[in-house]
Amino acid sequence: MSRFILLIPIVISLGACYPVYKTQKPQLTVNVVNEQGLAIADAKVVLVTTVHPAKIEDQFDEKFSNQFGAVNFEKQAQWKVESLMIHGVQFYDWYLCVAKDGYITQEFIKIGSDSKIKITLPKGNNPSRSFPYVC
Numbered sequence: 001m002s003r004f005i006l007l008i009p010i011v012i013s014l015g016a017c018y019p020v021y022k023t024q025k026p027q028l029t030v031n032v033v034n035e036q037g038l039a040i041a042d043a044k045v046v047l048v049t050t051v052h053p054a055k056i057e058d059q060f061d062e063k064f065s066n067q068f069g070a071v072n073f074e075k076q077a078q079w080k081v082e083s084l085m086i087h088g089v090q091f092y093d094w095y096l097c098v099a100k101d102g103y104i105t106q107e108f109i110k111i112g113s114d115s116k117i118k119i120t121l122p123k124g125n126n127p128s129r130s131f132p133y134v135c
Contacts, residue, residue, distance in 0.1 A: 039069030
């Protein structure tokens with residue numbers, strides 16, 4: 001009987017909700033350069049945010065590089081309520097897609113904890129595609 005009484009708080013706590021401050025988009029600076037290391041202006045940079053395991057559609061934040069080849073994305077975070085139950089915790093993943101006419105598109109570049117990223121776009125034409133993509 002005493003073991004049963006001790007198990008009740010443990011079982012209840014496993015399903016408990018708790019607040020957590022989650023980063024939904026990271027603070028990020030992307031520098032876009034050509035193969036010689038020179039800045040590429042007006043390159044389209046798309047930050048893609050995916051949420052797992054939730055069935056939330058991917059979010060796309062599209063910006064264009066400035067004259068120095070730089071793009072800044074501001075951090076977005078907010079408090080969420082999560083639980084230890086199945087699908088009670090959300091995980092965020094971020095990817096970049098960088099495109100510019102006359103250069104080969106760089107797609108699905110996974111973003112980690114780096115806040116500064118340098119992307120090199122090689123000259124060339126993109127192959128034709130039979131499926132939609134981000135850039």
